[in-house]
Amino acid sequence: VLSDLDVLMRARGIGMVVVPMHEAQHASFRWMTGGAKVTRGYAVKRPGHPPLLIAYPMEREEAAATGLAVRSIHDFGHEAIFRSSRNLADGYARFFGNIFRDVVAEGSIAFFGNAPVHLYAGIIDRLEADGWNMFRGDGEDLIQLARKRKDPREVETIRDVGRRTEEVVQEVRELLRARPADLRIGDIKELVTREIGRRGLIEDHETIVSHGRDAAIPHSRGDAAQRVEESVPIVIDIFPADRVSGYFFDLTRTFCVGSVPDALRAIHADVLSAFDTARREMRPGTPASTYQSLVCGFFESRGYPTTRSAPATTDGYVHSLGHGVGLDIHERPFFSLSDSNRDQIEEGDVLTIEPGLYFPDRGIGVRIEDTFVITKDGAEPLSHGSRALEP
Amino acid sequence: VLSDLDVLMRARGIGMVVVPMHEAQHASFRWMTGGAKVTRGYAVKRPGHPPLLIAYPMEREEAAATGLAVRSIHDFGHEAIFRSSRNLADGYARFFGNIFRDVVAEGSIAFFGNAPVHLYAGIIDRLEADGWNMFRGDGEDLIQLARKRKDPREVETIRDVGRRTEEVVQEVRELLRARPADLRIGDIKELVTREIGRRGLIEDHETIVSHGRDAAIPHSRGDAAQRVEESVPIVIDIFPADRVSGYFFDLTRTFCVGSVPDALRAIHADVLSAFDTARREMRPGTPASTYQSLVCGFFESRGYPTTRSAPATTDGYVHSLGHGVGLDIHERPFFSLSDSNRDQIEEGDVLTIEPGLYFPDRGIGVRIEDTFVITKDGAEPLSHGSRALEP
Numbered sequence: 001v002l003s004d005l006d007v008l009m010r011a012r013g014i015g016m017v018v019v020p021m022h023e024a025q026h027a028s029f030r031w032m033t034g035g036a037k038v039t040r041g042y043a044v045k046r047p048g049h050p051p052l053l054i055a056y057p058m059e060r061e062e063a064a065a066t067g068l069a070v071r072s073i074h075d076f077g078h079e080a081i082f083r084s085s086r087n088l089a090d091g092y093a094r095f096f097g098n099i100f101r102d103v104v105a106e107g108s109i110a111f112f113g114n115a116p117v118h119l120y121a122g123i124i125d126r127l128e129a130d131g132w133n134m135f136r137g138d139g140e141d142l143i144q145l146a147r148k149r150k151d152p153r154e155v156e157t158i159r160d161v162g163r164r165t166e167e168v169v170q171e172v173r174e175l176l177r178a179r180p181a182d183l184r185i186g187d188i189k190e191l192v193t194r195e196i197g198r199r200g201l202i203e204d205h206e207t208i209v210s211h212g213r214d215a216a217i218p219h220s221r222g223d224a225a226q227r228v229e230e231s232v233p234i235v236i237d238i239f240p241a242d243r244v245s246g247y248f249f250d251l252t253r254t255f256c257v258g259s260v261p262d263a264l265r266a267i268h269a270d271v272l273s274a275f276d277t278a279r280r281e282m283r284p285g286t287p288a289s290t291y292q293s294l295v296c297g298f299f300e301s302r303g304y305p306t307t308r309s310a311p312a313t314t315d316g317y318v319h320s321l322g323h324g325v326g327l328d329i330h331e332r333p334f335f336s337l338s339d340s341n342r343d344q345i346e347e348g349d350v351l352t353i354e355p356g357l358y359f360p361d362r363g364i365g366v367r368i369e370d371t372f373v374i375t376k377d378g379a380e381p382l383s384h385g386s387r388a389l390e391p
Numbered sequence: 392v393l394s395d396l397d398v399l400m401r402a403r404g405i406g407m408v409v410v411p412m413h414e415a416q417h418a419s420f421r422w423m424t425g426g427a428k429v430t431r432g433y434a435v436k437r438p439g440h441p442p443l444l445i446a447y448p449m450e451r452e453e454a455a456a457t458g459l460a461v462r463s464i465h466d467f468g469h470e471a472i473f474r475s476s477r478n479l480a481d482g483y484a485r486f487f488g489n490i491f492r493d494v495v496a497e498g499s500i501a502f503f504g505n506a507p508v509h510l511y512a513g514i515i516d517r518l519e520a521d522g523w524n525m526f527r528g529d530g531e532d533l534i535q536l537a538r539k540r541k542d543p544r545e546v547e548t549i550r551d552v553g554r555r556t557e558e559v560v561q562e563v564r565e566l567l568r569a570r571p572a573d574l575r576i577g578d579i580k581e582l583v584t585r586e587i588g589r590r591g592l593i594e595d596h597e598t599i600v601s602h603g604r605d606a607a608i609p610h611s612r613g614d615a616a617q618r619v620e621e622s623v624p625i626v627i628d629i630f631p632a633d634r635v636s637g638y639f640f641d642l643t644r645t646f647c648v649g650s651v652p653d654a655l656r657a658i659h660a661d662v663l664s665a666f667d668t669a670r671r672e673m674r675p676g677t678p679a680s681t682y683q684s685l686v687c688g689f690f691e692s693r694g695y696p697t698t699r700s701a702p703a704t705t706d707g708y709v710h711s712l713g714h715g716v717g718l719d720i721h722e723r724p725f726f727s728l729s730d731s732n733r734d735q736i737e738e739g740d741v742l743t744i745e746p747g748l749y750f751p752d753r754g755i756g757v758r759i760e761d762t763f764v765i766t767k768d769g770a771e772p773l774s775h776g777s778r779a780l781e782p
Contacts, residue, residue: 023721024417024505025596037597037612039721057703058710059610079702082729089530091731111508114415118501119530120508121515139480139510193634197588203634205416206428219450221428243584243594311470312448319449330414330430338473340482 001348005146006047012142014135015107018096019043019143020115027327028113028143030246037062042073044103052103076102089122096123097130110135112143148324148332149348154247155373155382158325158350161242161249162371162382164199169253169385171195172236176257176391179228185209186224192238201240204248205329208237215254215365216358218319230258233389235365239329248329250352251383252369255391264364267357268389271366274298274355275387278321279372282353282379288343292321292335295355304357308337315359322352325371349374350382392739396537397438403533405526406498409487410434410534417505418718419534421637428453433464435494443494467493480513487514488521501526503534539715539723540739545638546764546773549716549741552633552640553762553773555590560644560776562586563627567648567782570619576600577615583629592631595639596720599628606645606756607749609710621649624780626758630720639720641743642774643760646782655755658748659780662757665689665746666778669712670763673744673770679734683712683726686746695748699728706750713743716762740765741773 009017020042021029030036032043032051041063042054053070055063063070073079076098085091100109109132111120128134150158175183175191188209196203210222215235228234237252254271256264274295282291296308296317305316324331333343333351345351354369368387372379400408411433412420421427423434423442432454433445444461446454454461464470467489476482491500500523502511519525541549566574566582579600587594601613606626619625628643645662647655665686673682687699687708696707715722724734724742736742745760759778763770 020508022505023719024415026415026505039596039610056610057705058608061605061608061611074703082727082731085729085731087529088731089528092530111512113508114413114417114505115508116504116530116532117411117506117508117511118503118526118528118532121502121512122528122530124512125527135509136516137480137509137513138478139483139507139513141507141509197585202593205430214452217449217452219430219447220452312465314448328414336473338476340473340476340479 001149001151002146004149005045005142008142008145009045009047012135012137013107014110014142015046015105016100016103016109017045017142018099018109018111019045019113020111020120021113022115024114026114027246027331028141028147030327031147032143033068034066035245036066042099044099046103046105054099088119089126092119092123093126093130096127097132100132108133108135110137110142112141144332147326149346150326150350150373151348154326155348155350157242157245157247158249158371159382161201161240161247162251164201165238165240165249165251166383166385167199168192168195168238168240169236169251173255173391176228176234176255179257183228184224185211185222185226185228188228188234188236189222189224192236196240200243202243204241205239207239208235210235210365212363213360216360216363217365218356218358218367228257231256231261231264232363233264233365235367237367237369241329246327248325248327249382250325250329250369250371252354252367253385253387254366254368254389256389257391260389263362264366265389267364268366270299270302270304271355271357271368272387275353275368278353278355279379279381282345282374284345284347284374284376286345288333288335288345289337289341292337295321299357316357317355318358319356322354322369324349324351326350345374347374347376353379392540392542393537395540396436396533399533399536400436400438400498403526403528404498405501405533406437406496407491407494407500408436408533409490409500409502410436410504411502411506411511412504413506415505418637418722419504419532419538421718422538423534424459425457426636427457433490435490437494437496445490480510480517483510483514484517484521487518488523491523499524499526501528501533503532535723538717540737541717541741541764542739545717546739546741548633548636548638549640549762550773552592552631552638553642555592556629556631556640556642557774557776558590559583559586559629559631560627560642564646564782567619567625567646570648574619575615576602576613576617576619579619579625579627580613580615583627587631591634593634595632596630598630599626601626601756603754604751607751607754608756609747609749609758619648622647622652622655623754624655624756626756628758628760632720637718639716639718640773641716641720641745641760641762643745643758644776644778645757645759645780647780648782651780654753655757656780658755659757661690661693661695662746662748662759663778666744666759669744669746670770670772673736673765675736675738675765675767677736679724679726679736680728680732683728686712690748707748708746709749710747713745713760715740715742717741736765738765738767744770
């Protein structure tokens with residue numbers, strides 16, 4: 001939420017944050033501008049002030065439609081600077097200098113967001129040489145942190161993406177139940193792509209539909225040519241975004257057609273136990289890594305290797321418990337056990353819980369994932385469909 | 392093309408380029424890795440060597456499917472570093488230091504691509520403090536420059552996106568010809584969205600379907616609720632990307648249903664003359680800005696204001712002539728008249744020519760755009776449909 005950004009900035013003596021966007025729309029710019037439909041621009045935030053959008057004249061009406069205060073790049077000399085500048089970094093430093101003289105910061109100035117790193121490293125150097133007080137932090141992206149807690153409108157948007165995502169998974173269930181002759185993984189992928197598109201969603205990354213050994217490699221996208229076999233797990237990990245708002249949802253189910261082998265059923269039951277344990281225990285005001293430890297402990301007690309007990313293992317529990325979901329598919333909070341991860345579970349977080357167990361040599365992989373919103377009482381699910389192996 | 396990157400690096404004494412990707416897929420990483428289906432990773436290039444992909448173990452098979460040499464982040468101590476690092480920028484500097492000690496650069500080291508700017512500014516500072524010879528250039532992105540000239544496979548991919556894009560425009564023509572009762576801009580937008588999706592394309596940005604006054608503001612996306620009126624221009628600017636390869640195409644037509652007013656017909660004829668002049672004159676080995684000057688001169692000779700003759704004008708010719716098209720919708724070469732633009736037209740460039748004339752107060756906007764590949768003989772069109780006002 002935007003008010004968190006004010007708190008984060010004030011705690012560090014930052015008087016102005018600039019989030020640039022050069023062609024490549026990114027989540028932090030989208031968040032800061034409420035989804036401005038522009039192809040370039042600069043979002044500027046000072047503590048206690050609403051964001052200001054600096055836009056191109058050709059896009060002035062799309063910029064104004066955000067409801068934000070809008071100024072033109074030409075108010076800051078863009079035209080004259082770049083007409084006579086033979087060096088991009090020098091030109092941008094002059095342009096930003098003009099912005100900083102006009103929109104005055106009380107404190108240091110920071111750039112955040114995904115933008116051309118080489119260019120911005122040069123811009124920051126030049127601005128500092130020009131006497132501007134540039135924030136040199138520890139690499140932490142304050143916009144990512146501020147995006148972590150969602151406001152109620154964001155939660156409802158994500159809930160609605162979840163509703164449509166579940167409809168798509170239901171279509172997959174029905175296809176698996178019907179089990180037409182010669183069904184292939186590619187048929188499932190095509191169904192998913194079509195059903196995602198029909199619901200105003202975007203398949204920003206290829207959906208994971210992985211079978212057998214592929215299912216045992218968590219991020220394998222799966223092999224379209226592969227035939228769907230009985231008694232072999234199919235992992236469907238689907239994470240569409242709303243076409244308009246850009247908010248994601250993330251859901252994984254593991255299915256098996258035909259008779260379910262005992263080993264698969266036992267592994268699935270253990271993953272579901274880990275899932276239920278994590279969602280039952282999760283509370284705001286606790287470190288996210290707590291739940292990664294909890295699930296590692298649970299799996300280790302059942303005799304499975306984990307990346308905690310055996311960091312290089314590719315068998316057993318090989319990833320972290322989940323991640324935040326918003327305008328990026330993977331965002332804060334993270335559940336990693338690393339010392340650099342100090343993310344807390346907080347009210348308003350939207351996050352996944354997605355334990356899994358993987359055995360590449362046995363062709364078995366199982367993952368169960370839902371997206372939750374954190375309330376004062378714990379983790380409230382935003383998706384509700386069956387987690388059973390049977391489609 | 393990749394060999395251009397070697398030339399660009401050698402000319403600057405750069406021994407290694409690293410293109411990081413953190414969650415947000417971007418064109419330079421996609422280009423360098425041939426479209427690796429990973430969610431994070433680092434592409435490393437040394438002159439004369441093929442790219443190396445440093446990937447996460449969970450994504451090892453998707454990384455290997457690129458055909459590139461692949462190494463794991465754990466080969467460079469990622470696990471141990473981030474387990475014990477309380478500061479992201481310090482951690483990444485240690486991680487990259489390990490890479491640089493192993494994959495030895497003969498020359499300086501540069502980071503390019505769209506990644507978290509605050510983090511990378513910090514990483515570069517720390518690496519320099521650790522004694523690494525970091526490239527501090529003028530902001531020019533060498534990967535963007537190397538992506539400019541396309542190889543034949545890229546050209547064929549873009550040509551095929553063009554073929555499908557033209558099919559979508561043909562559907563729009565048929566809808567406009569049928570002209571059902573109460574046709575609205577939103578109906579055209581819905582048709583475009585559906586037809587794009589049906590053809591394995593992605594509508595990465597909302598298609599521009601703008602009518603009347605909106606058509607006179609080049610990047611207005613248009614108003615879905617607006618009714619389609621007779622004798623008023625409709626600008627359709629469509630720029631889908633292939634879902635798998637990520638390559639874009641860009642095409643604009645201006646239509647008018649019912650009788651065409653004389654003023655609109657005259658303006659359309661002038662835009663078409665500018666378009667034909669630019670595409671007829673364009674040759675490899677010349678500065679791109681030449682053609683912006685040419686078209687400004689042509690429009691000025693017809694009495695229209697341009698941003699050359701009147702920089703702040705919103706009437707007349709208010710943008711540049713075109714842009715490269717590839718894995719970004721707007722890429723090199725650019726046609727801007729600014730001193731910092733030294734882009735040449737070269738064989739293998741894929742680019743748009745898209746002159747337009749705009750009169751917001753009169754509710755008239757006309758733009759005509761096709762995508763071309765530059766051959767030794769000039770600009771070869773990759774799209775072929777009629778440019779007439781009549782749908």
